Amino acid sequence: MTTDLVTLQDARSPQAEAFRSLRTNLDFSSLDHPLHTLLITSAEPDEGKSTTLANLGVIYAQTGKRVVLIDSDLRRPRLHQLFGLNNNVGLSSAILDADAALPLQNTDIPGLQVITSGPLPPNPADLLASQRMSNLLQQLCEEADIILLDAPPVIAVTDAAVLATKVDGVLLAVSAGRTTRDHAQRAKALLDKVKARIVGAVLNNAALDASIYGYYGQE
Numbered sequence: 001m002t003t004d005l006v007t008l009q010d011a012r013s014p015q016a017e018a019f020r021s022l023r024t025n026l027d028f029s030s031l032d033h034p035l036h037t038l039l040i041t042s043a044e045p046d047e048g049k050s051t052t053l054a055n056l057g058v059i060y061a062q063t064g065k066r067v068v069l070i071d072s073d074l075r076r077p078r079l080h081q082l083f084g085l086n087n088n089v090g091l092s093s094a095i096l097d098a099d100a101a102l103p104l105q106n107t108d109i110p111g112l113q114v115i116t117s118g119p120l121p122p123n124p125a126d127l128l129a130s131q132r133m134s135n136l137l138q139q140l141c142e143e144a145d146i147i148l149l150d151a152p153p154v155i156a157v158t159d160a161a162v163l164a165t166k167v168d169g170v171l172l173a174v175s176a177g178r179t180t181r182d183h184a185q186r187a188k189a190l191l192d193k194v195k196a197r198i199v200g201a202v203l204n205n206a207a208l209d210a211s212i213y214g215y216y217g218q219e
Contacts, residue, residue: 004051004082007058008109017171019055022202023063030169033214035139038168038199039072039153041160043187047175048204050078061112070105070115072149072163074124075116083107087208090118092134095127102139112128113144124152129162137166154187164196171199176206 004138006015007173025046026035026168036126040048053069061067069077072091080087094115104113125172149167151160174184184201191198 005034005058006056007055007062011093016055017058019059020053020054023059026169026171027198033168033197035146035168035199037137037147037149037169039151039160039163039167039170040173040201041164041170041187042153042173042175043155043179044175045076045156046152047153047173047179049153049173050082051142052171052173052202052204053148053207054079054082057112057148058109060148061109062144065111066143067112067202068115068140068144069112069147070140070147071117072095072128074117074127074159075152075157077150079114080116083114085114085116087116089116090116091136092118092121092127094118096121098132102143115132123181125158125162128159133163134166141212149178154190155183161190161196162195165194166190168197169199170196172201173204175204178205195210195213 001160006013010016025037034071040049040053045084050073055083057067060083070081071077074092079085079089085105091103094100094103102134103118105116110141127133151163155161172187172191188198
């Protein structure tokens with residue numbers, strides 16, 4: 001596992017507490033429409049979507065929920081690196097072989113399993129749009145309390161918009177000092193176009209408030 005998993009490496013840090021707050025906000029925002037499947041994407045590359053998803057998954061698992069993370073970024077997958085997992089078989093394998101067992105991999109966190117991307121296909125959007133992908137999600141819903149899907153940036157490719165039609169909600173990751181207002185608005189417009197249920201946005205790489213940091217740094 002990498003140091004990007006701050007919820008494990010430094011569970012008392014303000015960053016870890018921010019992920020707990022995110023989980024709480026998601027739970028309260030979905031009281032009338034429960035989130036069983038949540039897609040996390042971004043407007044542009046390198047805005048922290050995969051790290052956000054991984055840490056949020058850890059936080060959910062720490063509450064006793066059965067959590068499955070799916071690396072549906074079939075172009076630049078990262079979850080296998082974040083959790084130190086093998087990526088020879090994964091989501092692409094499961095979509096292409098309907099008779100194969102679900103390629104779930106256990107992690108060191110009780111209750112947290114991962115489906116890595118698997119071999120990168122030449123046609124990611126087509127695979128993600130397939131009925132087999134929908135069936136796979138339905139099957140997983142019977143085994144997990146919450147499923148978090150990592151998807152490529154919305155503006156770059158159509159994959160996230162395709163997947164947004166198959167999930168209960170979408171969380172948009174943006175990065176302080178990097179994401180432009182125009183790109184964030186374009187990303188939202190593309191998701192709105194497919195009638196995605198955007199449950200919120202998460203701001204990464206924001207400067208820490210010194211007073212809060214000092215509070216959490218106390219023994």
